[in-house]
Structure formats: structure tokens, C-alpha cells
Amino acid sequence: MATVLDRLNFAHHHAMDTDERVFVLGEDILDPYGGAFKVMRGLSTKFPKRVLTTPISEATIIGVATGMALRGLRPVAEIMFGDFVTLIADQLVNHASKFRWMYNDQVRVPIVVRTPMGGRRGYGPTHSQSLEKMFLGVPGLKVVAPNVLGDPADLLAAAIADDDPVLFIEHKLLYPRPLLEPGKGDLIDFQIEQTSGAFPAYTLRYADSARLTIACYGYNFELTRQAALELLMEHEIFVEVVLFSQLSPFDLEALFSSLRRTRNLLTVEEGTLSLGWGAELATRAVERLDGLRVRRVAALDLPIANAKSLEDAILPSEQDIVRAALGLVGR
């Protein structure tokens, strides 16, 4: 079965095969290395003129991509570690995401900024974070995250085809994971609904009526599935899972539909708790629907430590999800 890494790599090859406006740029992306997480493998051999290895200059990588896009190209830029998005914040916020609106819709900036986020690999405080929440709600910027349910190749292809900038968040632990097939494995008992659009949200439901909705994206779908199984087997609690591909702008209709049935919302994310993705989901849900109960599971408001014992204590776990779910439904 293809892995997330295989599919992301394929999407690059396919995009460059079919559209000569597509360029890729980033640090250490030439073969045989092919990027720190190997997503760019094979590209520089096949498309030597359209694969640009850069100096260690994250802000300029994104600035260059933005300029290329303004003048008709469709660049995909890799930022080697998601922690470095702080270095590209000015380029994303004050340039790439702003130009279309600021110039009265006379230009488009079709760039994709791909970056691996997330911890659990012992990389310590500056190579383990999930900083995407800093870019949620930035006008003009889409934030998208692949998962093992939708095809990451489709998601990346849609990001490349998008006329506006897309920040594409890849959790490091997803790269080696195989894609799931609906109706098989741990999805066997779930009915799966999918919203229309390029960056769909998925709703996973059991036949029986659920008592809470768990919202998640990216790697936390892995923890959420395990937690859902435990909640069912150990506590006879059915859950619905709403899995998002598009984090921002916030399009939460699938979540609201689920919450109309369950009235209990649990959000799960790996970024720090305060002012996170879950906070926005919870607020919007409460503003929209009466009588909701809400819990959030997220990382502690601490830097991520290097030692495994500390990192595990700081990042959210499957058990945190189970405990929060039980608290939410009054058990």
C-alpha cells in the first residue's frame, strides 16, 4: 500500500510532468538526498532546470516563490522543518497572502509552501513543533493538512492548482504511514461521508448514534481512531470523527452537522492549547449551536522537550483523548 510519502512524491512528479510552470525550490532537495524527508526524491534528476536548491534562506525562498508566482509560474517551496515558518511569516503574511486583495484582485499568487510539522521523534524544542495555528485566519492564505484517509496526492495537486497561496502542513509521522481504505482495517465499522471541494472534510460515523464528535486533522486522526476504538470497546461510547483537510479558512459545516446529532465537541491538535485551532472551532460551534459542551485536547503550553519522557508528557496522547471524551460525556 502506498504511503503518504509515496503519494506526496508522486504528486510532485505528476505536477511537473503535466505543467511546465511548476517549479520546486527548497534546501537540500537535489538528488540523491531529495530533501530532508525525501519528498522531493527523483525530481532534480528528471527536471534539473525546474528544481532549485537554495541557500539556507527561508524568507527568501518564499519571497522568490511569490515573485515567480506573480509573474506566471506555479512554485512549490519546501521549508525543511515547520518550526522555521517563523522565518517566513513576513513573506506569507505581508506579501504572498496579501497581494491579491491589496492589488484589488489584479494579481494571483499560486504558491504552495510545504513543511513537515510535529513531534514524537525526539528532535527537541525547535524541530518538533506544530506552529500552523499561527497562520490560521490569515486573510488570503489557505492552510491544508493531509491525512491517511484522503489521498495526499490529490490534496497536494489541488494545492498546486489553487490560484492562492497554500500552506501545506505535513506531520512527520505520517510520511511512512500507508493510506487507509474505507471499509477495511480500523475503518471497517465506520460510514464515511466527505464534503465536496478540493480540500474535503470527512465525517466518520457508526451505525449507532454517537454521544460526542471528535474534530481532528493530520496525524491526530491516528490517535483519534485509537481513542474511538477504546471508547467503544471499553466504555461503549460511540463517537463521530470529523477529520479536516482544510484548517483555514474555517469551513465547519461538516462539524456543525455532526454536532447537531451529538451536542458534544472534543477537539484534538498537537499545537499548544492556548489560542489554538480547537479554540476557534469551539467558539464558532458555540456561536452557531445552542447547548453544546466542549473540551480541547492539545499540547501543554510549553516548549517541546527533547527527552522522550518529557515530550510524551507535553504532547497530547490517545489517553488524553479518552479521558477528555469521558469527561465530556459525564463519565
Add this chain to the structure above:
Amino acid sequence: MDDNFALYKTMLLIRRFEERLLSEFSTGKLVGTTHAYIGQEADAAGIFSVTEPEDVVFSSHRCHGHFLAYGGDPYRLAAELMGRATGLVGGRGGSQHIHWHNFYSNGIQGGISPVAAGMALAEKVGTTGRIVLVFIGDGTLGEGTLYESLNIAALWKLPILFVLEDNRYAQTTPVEKGVAGSMSGRFAAFGIPVWERDTTDVLDIQSAANETVRAVRSGAGPASLILHTYRFSAHSKGDDPRSPEELARIRQFDPLTVHGARLTTKECTKAELEVTMLVGEAFARADADAFPLLSFERQTLHAGRSKLDN
């Protein structure tokens, strides 16, 4: 002589346009802020007399002079400054954030330089023959992304001209307190050739610009043009730490006086009349235009929630 007249008229247009817009703040027709180009007109007039109409320009917060010398419409610029729907970007950008044809500007120091480098890469890939000009100042020399951009422009031999207008003050900070070492050495360190002039004579600037533009267009890679000049007005409005004596002293370098000496009185009068009419029409026409409306639906939150759902 035609060329001399045209250069003079371009500089005068910028001067009178900027004077007019500064005066409109007191009438309440302009709000917010602006950064006048008064004193530096010879730079823009000289440079844009030797570029091609399709060349790409990325300018800064102090962009009006560049835009007018580039051939931009004073009326559309006035309308933008006055926040009208007919403005260059429909009132969304204002003074520092404009776009027309291949001209772009943004109000972030340093941040525009990698964007301009990316544009130059696109023009190179597309073999369009166009070059990209990016305007920076002495103040921009404090920004790190500039050096990243110089590095990448040199590595990739991009068709980009870095125009450094050193007006000797970054807002209120004199260059002695803001820039260590050598300006030209910064470019030289990346192997980028430097043309440097300390002058407000538009003909000197035109001549240097011509050499740099030709060098970049030849495909040899980036070049830089350092122009030491004088800003006569405040950085924006009312933030000028300079003494009256200093302001009076630098007026001797007024590019209009320097170049005006090459014209007859009759020609100067002719330019004055034509420019006065252009600027007057631009502001009058813009003043009659409508303000833009927002067509973006505000998401209803608390108000009427119970009707929405449940």
C-alpha cells in the same frame, strides 16, 4: 534638448504631484500617511528614461516618484491616495501599496527584495528580455532578507537591478547611526557589480543607469546602482529631525535647479504650465470619484443565532 525637456518635466511632475498631495492632508481629502519623493526626483527620472516599458518594477513605501516616472497615470494615483474606487488598486492599498501594469510596490522594508528576485527568475525562465528593478534605501540595508536576496540573485545570475537610493536618513536616523561599513562593499561581497554616484544631476544619473540597465539586460546577472541623494521633505509627515540650516543647505542640490539651468526660461514655464494642468486635473477628477464599498459578507455571530440554527 527634447530629452532635457522630458527629463525636467518628469521631475517637475513628481515635485508638483507630491506638493499637492501633502497640501491635501490639511484639506482633509487625504488621510493616513505618505512618503514624499521631493528632492530625489532625478533618480526616478534618470532611471526610467533608459528602461523599457515592459520592464518589471518593485518599489517601496516611497513609490510615487517611481510610479510617475515609470509612466503611471497621475489621476489613478491621486484617486488611490484619496481612497477612491477608481484608484490603482480600488482604494485597498493607498500610498505604499500600488500595482499597475508591471509596477508593484509594498510597504515592507527588505521583504520586497526576494519577491523581486523571484520575478527576475520568472522573466529569465520565460526568456522575455525584461529586467526587474527593485528600489531600496539606506534604511533597507538593516534588513536581513536583502542580503539573502543578493546572494540568491548572484548565485542564479538573475536579471535584476538593485537601486539603492541613499537619502541619508532612515526615517529620522542618520546613515551614520544606521549603516556600518561600506554600501558598495555590501554588493561587491556577493560579486554584484556596483555603479555609484553622489549627484542630483539627472544626466549623470541617466548615464549611470544606462550602463547598469544594459549590464543587467545583457544577461550577466544582477547589478546595483547606488545613488546618494537628498530628501527635502520629512520621512512621512512631521517626523523630520533636521535643522532649518541643514534643510536650507541641501536645497542647493535641488535637481530641478541643477537640470533647469540647461533649459530656457520659456521651456521651464512651458513645463510648469503642462504639469500644473496635469496635476490639477488628476486631483480634481479623482475628487469627483466614488468611494469603494466592501462586498464581503460579515459572518453573523451572536446576532440572530437562534434563527440560524438549532
